[in-house]
Amino acid sequence: MSLLAVATLDKSFGERRLLSIDALCLSAGEHYVLTGENGSGKSTLLRILAGIEAADGGVGHFGERRFDWWPYPNWLRQEVIYVHQQPYLFHTSVAENIAYGLRARGVEASQRERLVAAAIAWARLGHLRQTPPQKLSGGERQRVALARAWVLAPKVLLLDEPTANLDAESRQQTIDLVRAFCGPGRTAVIACHDRDMIALANMRRLHLVDGQIRQNSAPAL
Amino acid sequence: MGLLDATHAALRLLLSGDAELWTIVGVSLSVTLRAMLIAVPVGIGCGYLLATLRFPGRRALIVLIQGLLASPTVVVGLLLYLLLSRQGVFGQLHLLFTQTAMVIGQVLIALPVLIAFSLAAIQGADPRARETAVALGASASRIGWTMLVEVRFALMAAVCNAFGRVVSEIGCALMVGGNIAGVTRNIPTAIALETSKGDFAQGIALGIVLLVVALGVNSAFAFFQGESRR
């Protein structure tokens, strides 16, 4: 069953037509690696899907619901989370970063604390609770960002090269978290070239070339 | 009286708790603090809106504000004088030569500094900060608050800069305050006018106070600027 689908989606930068997608279907319970050359538009596509970059035009479906990509509907922000390739952490604390989306959703304090504690345990960040976010390593930042997304239980998770620029150990930890994130009723798109990520179970492949998506119904490997 | 004797007398004035001296210091601090209390939220708010909203005339407005940064305070004072004097538009309010007039003048001097600095601070913020707040579902007001908190050190630097500028300015305070003893005589006007009457000791004492305040504010400014660039 399709969870998030692109019927059409267009994006140009100046004269250059970057994306013109006429079909992309993300199914619940399925997870996708998005491959494509550098500069092919992977980040731009994910950012448009998450509503932090304006599309020139196009229509999408969330379940049965139809919407325009721009202006992006507010209700969809509750379902879709994008994580930057190099995540930005607010200059507060690890716990406050993870609590940010919960505060935005008006979750009351005691439940918020419970959820944040669960997310900290989930991403194994317990020993870093007191560390200022700016002092964290790249892998630790990635894990805080994943916990910050996980705690909101989004239906659609969009990750931009989560394992690029990470050492081997952080890379493995991140892959483990991505696997733990994926589940029934959800979908994830991970822009990445990491073979171990591609090899995860139930991982399907999306290939971006010439602004269009080649969707392969067979598993990625 | 020699310079050495005058300095000696100045130190004695400072340490003896001279009422006249500390009244002057009190006027300066009270006027400037009230002006900052008004100018800081307004200035930062305008800076944020100017950085965030797109509207016709925005570029021209930014250029104008940056131009006002360089406006001589005595000209601000003159303008305010004309507005507040008996024949002026606001003459009926009888505000000329009151502390309120000085507060208004200092607000006008501080605003361009605060607006221009906070505009630059927010424009200089990492674009991912706003994107992250948006992606996590924050409302417009929460995004705004988050951005201000993220650039808080740059904003504190802006506040210090504005404070330093208004606490030491003389042109406007003199024009609309009038240097009335015990009411509108503040540190800069007292130094300029009383020293010329021969009261070197008080001038030096006040100069030391102003120097200490300015040094404190400037070190804070430098500290916050350093922090904001980390």
Ligand SMILES: Nc1ncnc2c1ncn2[C@@H]1O[C@H](COP(=O)(O)OP(=O)(O)O)[C@@H](O)[C@H]1O
């Ligand atoms: N804001 C922008 N303005 C102009 N060009 C952009 C902008 N953002 C991205 N691009 C261009 O779009 C292309 C795709 O970028 P991106 O989506 O980051 O690709 P990928 O993630 O696949 O490497 C690149 O050539 C990039 O230079």
Ligand SMILES: [Mg+2]
């Ligand atoms: Mg990219």
